[in-house]
Amino acid sequence: MQSRNLSPQSQNKEKFTESNVTIIREFVLLGFSDVPKFHWFLFGLFLVTYIIILLGNGIIILIIRVDSTLHTLMYFFISNFSFVEICYVSVTLPRMLMDLWTQKGIISLFACATQMCFFLVLGATECFLLAVMAYDRYVAICNPLHYPLVMNHKFCVQLVAACWISGIPVNIGITAQIFTLPFCECNQINHFFCDIPPMLKLACGDIFVNEMVVYICAVLFVTLPFMLILASYSRIISTILKLPSNTGRTKAFSTCSSHLLVVVLFYGSATITYLKPQSNQYKGIDKLLSLFYTIMTPMFNPMIYSLRNKDVTEALRRVLPKSLAM
Template sequence: MEYTGKMTDKNLTIMKELVLLGFSDLPNFQGFLFGIILVIYICILLGNGLIIVITNVERALQTPMYFFLGNLSFVEICYTSVTIPRMLKNLWSQKRNISLLSCAVQLCFFLILAVTESFLLAVMAYDRYMAICKPLYYPLIMNHKMCIQMVIGSWVTGIPVIMGQTYQVFSVPFCGSNKLNHVFCDMPPLMKLACGHSSGNEFFIFIDCLLFALIPFLLILFSYTRILSTILKLPSITGRSKAFSTCSSHLMVVCLFYISGFIAYLQSMSSYSGRIDKFFSLFYIIVTPMVNPTIYSLRNKDFNRAMRKLFLK
C-alpha cells in the first residue's frame, strides 16, 4: 500500500491510497446510517427523475423555466451518484480504502457537477429576471436555442479549471497519515494531508470559489434585487403573489446550496474542522438534492397540475 520516498532530505511515507473515515466515529450507528442514506438516495433519484420526466412529456411545461429545472434535477442526480454510492459501500463493508486515482476522479467529477449547478442556479435567476422585469423581450431572448446554449455553457465553463485544479491538488505528495477525515474526497480535507506548505493551493481554491460560486451568487442576488423592485411596483395583489410564488422556490434552493457550500469551502485550511465540514457537506450532497423536488412541486401549481395529469393517465 505504501512505499518510502525521499523529499528535501527527509524520509516521507508517500501514500498510494487513502482511508475515508466517514462516520467511523459512530461505530454503533453504521447500519442505521446506511439505511437512512440509502432511503434518501432513492428519494433523490425518484424525486429528481420525476421532475425530468414531467418537464419533458408535459406540453404545458415546455418553457425555459422548466427546461432549466429538468437540467438542474439531472445534475443533482449525477453529483449525488458521484458521492453517495461510495459512502453506502463504505458503511456496508466497513472497508474505507480508496486509491488516489479513484479519489481524484471522484473529486474532479464532484467539483465539475457542483460548478454546473452553481451556474444553472444563476441561469434560472436570469430567466426569472427576464420573465418578470422584461416580459416583452422574454420570448425573443429566452428562445430554445439560447436556453440550450446557457445549459451547455453551465456544463463546460468550469471543466478546464477544475481539471487543472484537481491535477494540482494530487501533484502535491501526501505524507504522514493516510486517513481522510471526510465522507468523500473533497478539497479541504485533502489539503490537510498535503506535505509542506499548501498556501498556493489554498489561494487557487479561493479563486475557484470566487469564480464559480461567489460571482454566480452575486448575479443571483442582483437578479432578485431587480425582481423584487419590479414585483413591489405591480398594481395587482394577485400578480405580486404569483410572482413571489414563482421565485420563492428557486430562492430557497439557492440558500440551501450556497450557504452550506460557502461555509464548507471558505473556511481557512488551518481552521478546518472535520466534524463541522462533514455536517455541512451533507447539506449540499444529500439534503439539498432531496428537498429540491419537494420545494418545486409543492409550491408550483403548474407542476402540481402536470403531475396529477400524468398520474391520472
C-alpha cells in the same frame, strides 16, 4: 465499527528513507467512524434520501419530457437542473453507502481523484445553472415583453452547454494540482468523500499556492454566481412589490422565498467550506456543511423548484394515471 488504522502493508504505500514524504496508493475515508453506534441508522437514512433524490428528480425529468404543456424554456432549465442533481449526488452518496455497509472506507488514489474531479465539475455546473435559472426568471418577470426575444431556444441551449463545459478544464486542473502534491504518512481522510479541504490537510510542505487557487476558483464558481442570483432576485422582488394584486404578490413571494432558501443553503454552506481558513478545530462542522450542499439541497430542490409549481402538479395528475394504467 471496525478500526480504520491499517497496517503499512494494507496501506499499500512505499516510503522514502530520506524524508517523511510517502507515495500513497490508497486512502481511507473515515466518514462517520466517530459515531459507530449509528452507522446502520445513517445507512438507512442516506439510502432513503438517495432514493427520494433519484425518484424526485427523475419524475420531474419524465413529466417535463412527456407533457407538451411543459415544453417551455423555464422547464428546459429545470429538467437539466434535475439531471445535474442526479449526477451530482451519485458521485458521493453511493460510495458513502458502500463505506457505511462495509465499514472499511478504502479508496484508491485514482478513484479518489476521479470522485473529486466529477464532484467539482458537477458542482460548478449546478452553480452556473442556478444563476442562469435566476436570470431566466428575472427576464420573464421584469421584462416580459422582451422575454421571447432575449431567451430564445438557441440562446438557452448555448447557456446550458456553457454551464456544463465551462467548469471542466479548470476543475480538472485543480484536481491534478492537488493529487500531484506530496502527501505525508497519514492516508486517512476525515471526510465521507474526497473533497478539497480534507485532501489539502494531508499534503506536506507549503500549500499556500494551492489554497490561493482554491479560493480564486471558489469565488469564480460559487460566490460570483451567488451574487448574480441575489441581484436577479432583488430586481424580481422590487418588481413584485409593484404588482397591484395582493394575491399575485403573495404567490410570487412564496416562490421567490423558497428558491432563495435553497440557494442560500447551497451557496452559503459551500462558500464557508471552501473560503474559510483550513483548521482541525471544526471537523464535525465541515462534514455537516458538506451534507447541506451534497445531499440536503438535492433532496429539496425538486420540491422547491417543481413540485410546488401549479403547472407541474397538474401535469403529474395528467401523466401519472396514464402511466399506472399502462
